[in-house]
Amino acid sequence: MSEAVNPRYAEGITEEIALDHVTADEYEIILKELGRAPNLVELGIFSVMWSEHCSYKSSRLHLSKFPTKGEKVIYGPGENAGVIDIGDGQAAIFKMESHNHPSYIEPYQGAATGVGGILRDVFTMGARPVALMNALRFGDPKHPKTRQLVAGVTAGIGGYGNCVGVPTVGGETNFDKGYNGNILVNAMAVGLADTDKIFTAAAREPDFPVLYVGAKTGRDGIHGATMASAEFGEGSEENRPTVQVGDPFTEKKLIEACLELMSEDAISSIQDMGAAGLTSSSVEMASSGGLGIELDLDHVPQREENMTAYEMMLSESQERMLIIIKPGREHVAERIFRKWDLDVATIGKTAPHGRLVLRHKGEVVCDLPLDPIGENAPKYDRPWFPAEARGSIDPADLHQPEHLGEVLASLMGSPDMASKRWIWRQYDRHVMADTAASSEDPADAAIVRVHGTNKALAITTDCTPRYCFADPFEGGKQAVAEAWRNLTAVGADPIAITDCLNFGNPERPEIMGQFVGCVEGMAEACKALDFPVVSGNVSLYNETDGVAIPPTPAVGAVGLIPDMSQRMGYGGLKDGQVLLLVGETRGELGASLYLREIEGQEKGASPRVDLAVEKRNGDFVRSAIRAGKVSAVHDLSDGGLACAAADMAMAAGVGVKLAYTGALPVFAWMFGEDQGRYLIAADATDAEALRADAKAADVPMDVVGLAGGRFISINGGHAVDLIRLKQAHEGFMPALMDGEPEARVAE
């Protein structure tokens, strides 16, 4: 370390280089904290640790509004993934994460490495991953890049998930021109572990060996692409791939090897190398344990020649983990990782001093106090203002559609509503032999049996960006409420959520206003529904040329079905049964699918979520399911009552005669998106008893239809054939994807 008298820049560093890593203000903080100028390696470490991705500097202040505790929460945010108690000594461990930007640049590898990364977050904690989900948002179907992106992202998710052998059981897919320049690829992983075998990242003791395991380090995805090549290793510029390539085969071996090592008494703590690989993993392990760490970079397994310390610390090579091992147990790790043909090397040790010390080729190349890098990273209270409130839509002002059956068919075939078979057919949904319901099944959430038991996890992802754009607060509430509703509809007890908060540039007050609104709305719903947030991820700056994506706070939720035989779906509708509508209908058409697809308008207030009503209605539906009084349940969301009825009818292959005599225009009753509602199917003989139960619970419920025939009709007219509905529903994706050139030569 040079001991010069506080020069502003260390040797070889210019103002330009410094500002390429951190802002001018942040540079001043570094100078003050260190009492000297940082060298290049140190600057690189600050830049990645203080990036939005690692430090959550724009969002931390607001994320603290989420409720994160609950009776069933074992570990909330702060660990690699959230951990909830599912009884019998077992825990479900889950998290959702974005891989938006890399997937836009290189859809196959971007999406694939997104899946790999989220899996590592889950098995790091000792869980065997048992399910994957994906929440995808693409641009306008007509945009020239959309097809390629859909093809590449789908292939990448499948390519990785199928190979590692974890079923991809569900997800959601939206299309909106707002994502033309910034697609969203959010992946969620769920795992299972025994509650007494959960691993965390915090270092516990000084002088414990630090092990590097997994794949070798290359020059993948190193930050600072704009920097002059002189800062990198000799001739390395062209060897520095901007995208990371995933290797699911190595990941599969890594899962097996880590779980094998976890079953031995050897690991003190463990952390995956995610974004900012070696830097963030070592810093986080040491600082969350209140310790320090020393690494000798000469021992890091390297894929390329002449790698510099800067490159090694900033590399984002995939499929790597850092393990703090109990002294004397290194040989156990070595045996296991060798067996699986993976690299394993002791690269350093924990230390009592609270610093990050790196050696390379015999020299100290970094010596930083950990507090300013981690705990004391900058935290911004960015200015924001709330979105302007939109007026509600009066259906009387809208044009009355002529043939309601035709309207229903075009909604069922619209991009957001249409079947995503083309996508999920490419995902192995059944491997591991515990999938009871996945994308192909008529169920509002995926259902995955807890291996070897009669219990099951219910899993869903939800968000309606239309609503969040119209009203961030209500939209945030709605995303959480819909997830809760979807779990309820399959008969599960909702337990907790993870999230992936995708927004534009937080330095713009209106975008920050969307963020704050959504977070506050989500927090309110989580509190009211006793549905804590146990993990999550923030992705900001999703904008191009000043155009931001619609606010998209994706929610991933997990619930428990205590008895598999009581699981529910929406495919059980039978000829002669009645359809009952739970919840109140005011015909809310603001920000609805109907308004967008049929009227071509995106306006109006989003539907309001009354959380007390949501809870009351849901609890009633769950109890009706458990009482065995219903044969099918479907929540109402996009497209309202008529689209939900169409889903049920198509799944069962039996028609529905809808009847309405109230005061609303019929189309508003059919397609309004009022919240907190469900359709349930029951035998006519059970309907009276159900109505009595509903009345007792103060839940509005009416008979709205009768099952039979092969059409959907309304008040005896407007009939549309189920075959026609199915063609519309199944037709959109193949028409978009087939018969035209594929993006790139398939691997």
Add this chain to the structure above:
Amino acid sequence: MKARVHVYLKPGVLDPQGQAVSNSLNHLGFNEVAGVRQGKLIEIDLNTADAEEAQQRVAEMCDKLLANPVIENYDIELSA
């Protein structure tokens, strides 16, 4: 004419396939194998007589479809 296009990963890009093949060759006793990189071989039959035009058109095909410029490079060989 015929074009033979080689599409290969840029240096520095991870090649898990090549690595697996290299390990497997070592296991099979081919200890002289120090490393393997796997790429694609694309053979194209062209209704073109003009070599210069063919060269240019095939390069265009590579840029548009055959190679992924983010991670791959290519070269082209023409024959009659």
Add this chain to the structure above:
Amino acid sequence: MKARVHVYLKPGVLDPQGQAVSNSLNHLGFNEVAGVRQGKLIEIDLNTADAEEAQQRVAEMCDKLLANPVIENYDIELSA
């Protein structure tokens, strides 16, 4: 030494990948493309100095692993 191995499908063996690439190229307006066959390019770094020995060993690698004799042929190019 370095060996460049081309592994390609035998004539008569269906090549769905090549077919798809050919269709895509036609769709993209490359109407001169009459057909495409897709194969593999395998580049091997060898710790061998003797070309004759290398040729023979790489052929053995092909027979044992790199090519599937049911559907594939191969050729080998060596360079220093």
Add this chain to the structure above:
Amino acid sequence: MKTAVIVFPGSNCDRDAAMALEAVTGQKPAMVWHEETELPEGLDFIMVPGGFSYGDYLRSGAVAARSPIVNDLKKKAEAGVPMLGVCNGFQILTEAGLLDGTLMRNASLHFVCEKAPLLVETANTRFTKGYADRKEILIPVAHHDGNYFADEATLDRIEGEGQVVFRYANNPNGSARDIAGVTNAAGNVLGMMPHPERAVDADHGGTDGLALFESVLGKLS
């Protein structure tokens, strides 16, 4: 009943296979690591499970087929021990030369996962006698390289010898003559792309695969 499942790096249906075998025999199979050189003595049945052995790199099943354990597998096949390769297991058995043909990239070029209706071509095998009364069964497929290929002469021969055991009712991958499963000439080695081990449980994938395991394990009621 002594059974075994071979495990390669990248196998991922080994657990599914073990569960199915245990459900039918009441006993856990031996899980045999690919680096072993010998399978246990006295096996009644061997399963080569699905997955992505060696990441499916180079060609599906190619690297696994050169594993140490495969030498003994070949000996057991010759000795007449019944064995089943499913999906990647089928690919490995063809690469090892135990079955005719090969499995190429799906004609659609996409991975395909769906419940596939299969026609039971013959109930006259040790694997299918339990299907005597049924023509069509529903078994999940999940693969990228399931497009069965062999030259015409080979296809004619295996059809002539009754070695084609299952055909797709609705060909999902372009397989020649809709072939979904074939045996060797001796009839003790079966390879198939669909996953019967994912169809032995009413809560997951249905039960149409059960009769296959009951047939070959002598458990037909």
